Amino acid sequence: MNVRTTLQRLGWNDHFQNAFNALDGDDLFPARVITEQRGEYRLIAEDGPLRAFPPVTMRRKTDSLEKPGVGDFVAVVPASSGLPSIAALLPRRSALTRQAAGEKAESQLVAANLDVVFVVTSMNQDFNLRRLERYLVIGKASGAQPVLVLNKSDLAADDRARFLSSVGEVAAGVDTIATSAMTAEGIESLRRYLGPGRTVGLIGSSGVGKSTIVNRLIGAEVQVTAAIRERDARGRHTTTHRELFLLPDDLGILLDTPGMRELQMWSREGLSEAFPDIEILFDTCHYRDCRHNGEPGCALDGAIEDGTLPAERWNSYRKLRTEIAEQEVRRKRIAERRRKFGRYGQKRRKKKR
Ligand SMILES: Nc1nc2c(ncn2[C@@H]2O[C@H](COP(=O)(O)OP(=O)(O)OP(=O)(O)O)[C@@H](O)[C@H]2O)c(=O)[nH]1
Ligand SMILES: [Mg+2]
Ligand SMILES: [Zn+2]
Incomplete structure (x- = not known):
């Protein structure tokens, strides 16, 4: 009786079940958005992975926060022919948002329904306190628990104490963990934030080691990683889209994101x-x-x-x-x-x- 369903392993709970029950439609079934690219969604439902399109009315929505995004739970309606479509977006428990790039005054959903946000930075010369402050503001405003991850501790050498004390200034009250995806220092401490049905997202600048940490936590090379000098001349990021990964042994869900280039503030919250x-x-x-x-x-x-x-x-x-x-x-x-x-x-x- 205690066997967890696929949906529960994906974070489904009473909150979503109640919202789902309130919807009209007999043949609807629930699913979670794993990734979304150019309007096509990859989802996982109780019966396994599937692709789906949002209905036209949803595609036209001008406010991107009204559209389903990575991490959202949705209600899907099967199609008699072709791809099923997303009929409804279930209310979010948390939302990581940022100001969309460019002139449009729109907020953009980075990910929905995160329990924890790892704000990742690296303990080497790329380290930037002001940028870190921005990530922390966004993390706190999301409604999830922000955790500061100081990666590449193996490169910090004598500067380690200096990094830790300067971080203390901007991250008071935030759990702070020094890690090295190379030596595995601190990786076990990160695991404490994972758990059945819990979703942990990683944000931070390109090259700080987000995908390498994901691979470490999963124990397999699921994400491509690259040294900074190997990144292409136009500065493209190694990770190009956001995606959820279901961890083995019912350890929960990880979300890897590409480093954000433009990190503008959206709301006073946080x-x-x-x-x-x-x-x-x-x-x-x-x-x-x-x-x-x-x-x-x-x-x-x-x-x-x-x-x-x-x-x-x-x-x-x-x-x-x-x-x-x-x-x-x-x-x-x-x-x-x-x-x-x-x-x-x-x-x-x-x-x-
Ligand atoms: N020395 C050291 N190198 C690391 C560590 N973690 C990651 N790296 C290296 O840093 C480089 C960038 O790592 P990625 O995991 O691709 O960085 P990312 O944050 O995912 O970058 P984007 O996907 O572009 O946002 C790779 O060459 C990694 O091998 C670490 O703890 N120590
Ligand atoms: Mg990456
Ligand atoms: Zn004054």
């Missing part, structure tokens, strides 16, 4: 969580309407002067906050335009189709 030290200073600032911009007696200035708050940290907080504010203005403008001209915006675009 920002205050990632910078609690700064938010506290706001509260303690003497002036109620302080702009924390060089006013004499400002708590922020005081903290920077006496060294409790690194000036770069304050700068990156301000940069992220500005970026988010700009996105909000842009989004408002687009929403306004949609109200005026309808969902698909300008008439011209419709004619072109």
